[in-house]
Amino acid sequence: xxxxxxxxxxxxxxxxxxxxxxxxxxxxxxxxxxxxxxxxxxxxxxxxxxxxxxxxxxxxxxxxxxxxxxxxxxxxxxxxxxxxxxxxxxxxxxxxxxxxxxxxxxxxxxxxxxxxxxxxxxxxxxxxxxxxxxxxxxxxxxx
Numbered sequence: 271x272x273x274x275x276x277x278x279x280x281x282x283x284x285x286x287x288x289x290x291x292x293x294x295x296x297x298x299x300x301x302x303x304x305x306x307x308x309x310x311x312x313x314x315x316x317x318x319x320x321x322x323x324x325x326x327x328x329x330x331x332x333x334x335x336x337x338x339x340x341x342x343x344x345x346x347x348x349x350x351x352x353x354x355x356x357x358x359x360x361x362x363x364x365x366x367x368x369x370x371x372x373x374x375x376x377x378x379x380x381x382x383x384x385x386x387x388x389x390x391x392x393x394x395x396x397x398x399x400x401x402x403x404x405x406x407x408x409x410x411x412x413x
Contacts, residue, residue, distance in 0.1 A: 277354040279307050280315050284349050285407060287325065288341040288400040297334035315353065322352035341404060347395035357395060358388040 282305050290296050298316070302309040316335055319325045324344060325335045337344070350357060358364045362372045363385045375381055 273350065273354060275311075276315055276318075277350045279305070279311065280319060280349050280353050281346055281403075283307070283312060283315055284319065284324065284337070284344065284400055285403050287335060287337050288344075288404050289407065290336075292340075293336055295328050295332065295334040295336050300334070318352045319349070322348070324348065324352075337400075341400035344400045345396050346398045346400075346403070347392065349400075350395060357392055358384075359391065360384045360388075363388050 283301055286301050286305055287296055298309050298312050301307070302312050305312075316325065316327065320327055320335075324338060326338050327333070327335055347357065356364050362375050362378070362381050372378070372381075
């Protein structure tokens with residue numbers, strides 16, 4: 271599976287929120303400027319992240335968004351799934367897609383390879399937290 275820009279940008283946006291002090295409200299303008307994502311696209315992504323219970327929106331002149339949970343309890347998988355759905359490299363190993371059945375599936379050895387790839391993708395996404403990404407970012411920035 272290729273991640274769409276929404277999935278990739280969602281992780282960047284959540285990292286942006288996590289880089290701020292706990293509970294700090296971050297404006298769409300600031301997120302947009304720092305991450306080089308249009309404000310409209312940021313808002314579209316924020317709607318899905320809010321519905322997933324990862325962020326909250328604050329209205330008003332000093333409004334914006336902030337994390338609801340600790341960065342250490344939010345994984346990359348938690349962020350990507352509300353935007354992308356099931357995470358897998360190909361449709362034949364995706365249990366959520368029942369319309370697309372490959373006639374080769376019962377005897378296809380490569381399906382086992384793609385299944386393993388999908389399991390490893392899921393493992394990495396479900397064990398990498400926002401807190402891990404914050405640490406990586408700070409190391410890369412020399413902070």
